[in-house]
Amino acid sequence: MPMNYARENVISLASARAQRSGKPKPELTLIVRATNVQADGEVHRHIGLNSAMSLDELHKVLNIVFGVGGEQSPWRFEDQFRQPLDPSETLGEFLLGAGDFLFYFWGLWQINLHCVEFYPRDNGTPRALCIGGSGGLGTDFDQASINAELTGTDTIRDVLSSVRPEVIDLVDRTGVFDFIPLLQALDLKREPLIDAIRHRTCRTLPVENSAEAxxxxxxxxxxxxxLGNDELFTEVIESTMGTLGWVADDGSPLRAPEITSACATSLAILAELGGYGPQQLAPVDRLDIYRELLCF
Structure with a gap:
């Protein structure tokens, strides 16, 4: 048997067990690697998807992330046995675990979809989010524009309606769309489980008066x-402050120690609350503090 035939017809044991069980499947976030392979190169996208979305909705998502949605062309999905699928069926019926795959056809293009990972999801998790990629089908890869189109204007307005004006202003001035999915995932409309003292303290921050602080x-x-590591924290604050135009006295980019020093008193108070520093609370408790800080 040819190796490629065997590889394309492997049946996921997890998928088979789930199909036999007949139990309702919880909604998950599926991390899917979507790949288009051509003779002159490859185009890749990594996408977070709601397992409950229909294949018809997935078709629209894929057209956005690959930049091919401007024209009407025949399209279809096929399962791992190359059988056509009903567009009304849900993604989670076919990508049931890591290693499962589907095929998407749009016009003459073929895009291979492989489930890489999956996670539990909650109401704040975006239905679809492009988390990385390379190459393009006629256009350059622009992750921010892709996610802005995936999220939609109404959703963006709804997310920002719960955010403090100072944060909205910062997001607007940076033009960094990646903050929108973050704020959406934080679900700022959720009632924070935080005591009265922490609530009052959060409302006083930041205590510094300067625009830079x-x-x-x-x-x-x-x-x-x-909720990343120190490297991610440093990368985010340095890139954000740089995008906002803040520089050191000698004109060089601000580094993390200079940025944290600018708001040192506020960060010290945040550390006392358990939201910063070596004595941080558990992630779930820290998220309640960050929600309280960010919500309007």
Whole structure:
């Protein structure tokens, strides 16, 4: 048997068990690698998708992330056995676990969809989000523009309606769309489980009065809300402050120690609350603090 035939017809044991069980499947976030292979190169996209979305909705998402949605062309999905699929069926019926795959055809293009990972999701998780990619089908890869189109104007307005004006101003001035999915995922309309003392203290921050200190503090809060490591925190605050136009006295880019020093008093108070520094609370408790800081 040819190796490529065997590889394309492997049946996921996890998928088979799930199909036999008949139990309702919880909604998940699927991390899907979408690839278009041509003789002169490859185009890749990594996308976070709601497992409950229909294949018809997925068709629209793929057209956006690959930049091919401007024309009407025949399209279809096929399963791993090359059988056509009903567009009304949901993605989670076919990508049930890591290693499962589908095929998407749009005109003459073929895009291979492989499930890489999956995670539980909540109401704040975006239905579709492009988290990386390279190459393009006639256009350059522009992740921010892709995600802005995926999210939609109404959703962006709804997300920002719950955000403090200072943060909206910062996001607007940076033009960094990546903050919108972050704020959406934080679900700022959720009632924070935070005590009265922490609530009052959060409402006083930042305590510094300068514009630079305010931008530094909110850059730090947004970076902390990512729940990443120190490297990610540094990358986010340095890139954000640089995009906002803040520089050191000698004109060089601001580095993380200078940025945190600009809002040192506020960060010290945040550390006392458990939202910063070596004595941080558990992630779920820190998120409640960050929600309280960011919500309007």
């Amino acid at each position: 305010s931008d530094a503090f909110w850059s730090c809060v947004l970076a902390l809300s990512c």
